[in-house]
């Protein structure tokens with residue numbers, strides 16, 4: 001068969017030229033489209049870089065109107081609104097994104113998370129909770145669960161907080177046993193005595209080496225009139241959480257006196273004091289010593305170890321001074337000077353308080369208050 005090679009010789013370059021022309025045409029079309037929409041976008045970006053957020057928003061709105069399909073632009077706009085505190089507009093942008101049928105799964109989750117942040121920032125906790133709940137099982141779960149936990153803590157919904165802490169622990173984020181024990185203790189505060197005891201025992205099981213569950217169980221037992229049980233609970237607490245003995249010392253003394261266990265309690269306190277002298281343990285020892293002179297000797301002993309103004313003031317209070325008529329004035333001035341030294345201070349934010357807190361009222365951190373007074377830090 002006769003095959004005309006000239007067809008191949010002509011055909012190949014023609015096909016090549018046609019292909020090249022088609023590709024140029026496509027590129028030109030794309031360039032024209034791109035030139036129209038991103039102009040406003042780049043203008044917005046420019047404003048944003050110059051910290052002119054108002055103008056940036058106007059430019060972005062224009063860009064979004066020209067090309068309503070650009071999801072990235074919507075995200076940028078929504079975040080801008082949120083940062084400026086215009087939560088209603090941020091919500092509208094993110095809800096608009098979510099209503100779009102063509103949104104990819106990943107972008108849908110991203111918009112859902114952005115919406116949750118809008119509600120969180122706006123303080124609409126119930127709507128934030130609803131939005132965050134929808135993110136469980138998605139790539140945003142790692143961010144959503146801690147945010148949910150913060151909401152439940154703020155609304156003091158301890159049962160839900162426990163459930164989220166459980167999930168966070170299961171995902172291997174951190175150890176939440178101490179936190180779960182706190183939630184149980186918080187639930188016990190408003191529960192009937194029998195239920196409270198059950199909750200506190202659960203808390204003891206969740207975090208056996210923490211002081212709070214045993215301290216609160218002992219208080220419950222004291223209220224029920226069972227001082228012997230309270231003493232046992234507290235001495236066990238001192239054993240399991242020796243760092244918290246300064247917090248345990250006072251109720252331990254009260255329970256020991258009521259249960260007739262003074263010598264045993266004194267032994268626990270002496271041992272703890274020798275290991276690490278603390279003002280609260282010192283006061284507890286002084287309270288348990290039968291001989292007043294011997295008790296006051298403990299302040300002097302403490303002063304030899306630690307230059308403590310608090311201990312000096314306590315010692316002076318019982319001392320007979322030469323000019324006795326001035327003593328109350330001197331004592332008052334000293335007590336006043338000592339007051340700030342006997343506070344507790346949050347290690348996370350520095351918030352100081354007269355009483356010890358398990359959760360800081362300033363920064364909401366748990367267990368951020370050391371068991372020691374400011375003077376001892």
Ligand SMILES: [Zn+2]
Nearest residue numbers: 346349360363
């Ligand atoms: Zn704090």
